[in-house]
Each structure stands twice: as C-alpha cells, then as structure tokens.
Amino acid sequence: MGSTAKAIVTGFICRLCSEQKKNVIHLYTSRAKKLNLLKKIKLLPISVEKYDNLPKTICKQCINRLEAQYELMQKIRRSSAIHNSHRIYHDN
Numbered sequence: 346m347g348s349t350a351k352a353i354v355t356g357f358i359c360r361l362c363s364e365q366k367k368n369v370i371h372l373y374t375s376r377a378k379k380l381n382l383l384k385k386i387k388l389l390p391i392s393v394e395k396y397d398n399l400p401k402t403i404c405k406q407c408i409n410r411l412e413a414q415y416e417l418m419q420k421i422r423r424s425s426a427i428h429n430s431h432r433i434y435h436d437n
Contacts, residue, residue, distance in 0.1 A: 357400065359404040362406070366405075368405055372393065386403075388415065
C-alpha cells in the first residue's frame with residue numbers, strides 16, 4: 346500500500362484565488378452564463394480568454410466575492426446617475 350503523505354489531491358484551480366478547490370464552476374458553462382460570471386470578471390484588472398492557458402474555473406468563495414463587488418459597482422453607478430441628474434436639474 347502507498348503512503349497517503351505522497352498522495353496527490355485532485356481538484357480544480359480557481360482562476361481568481363489560485364487555490365485548489367473541489368467545488369468550482371467552469372467559466373464557459375450554462376451555469377456560469379446564468380450567473381454572468383464573464384461579464385462580472387470584466388470589472389477586475391485581469392483578462393480571461395477562452396483559449397488562454399490559465400484555469401477556466403472559479404470557486405464558490407470567489408463567486409461570492411465577485412457578486413458582492415458587482416453589486417457594489419451597480420450601486421455606485423446608480424448613485425452616480427442620481428447625482429448627475431440632480432446636478433443637471435439644479436444647474437438649470
């Protein structure tokens with residue numbers, strides 16, 4: 346019998362945190378499309394290309410963080426639009 350100390354853990358590498366995880370979502374699946382993961386990743390200072398040599402999976406923890414960041418960006422955009430409309434109204 347082999348030693349478990351030398352066993353290799355199998356899983357997937359998360360594109361965002363680079364940690365090996367068992368539960369991930371592949372970026373080019375229907376589930377990822379439903380979650381708009383590629384659209385949300387575009388807010389990050391990275392680029393993801395379908396045929397690059399980097400991991401195409403993202404872990405649940407990073408998905409949660411990405412969702413929170415996306416919601417914050419949406420809130421900031423809505424707030425900015427409100428401020429701009431008030432500024433235009435009051436300038437007239």
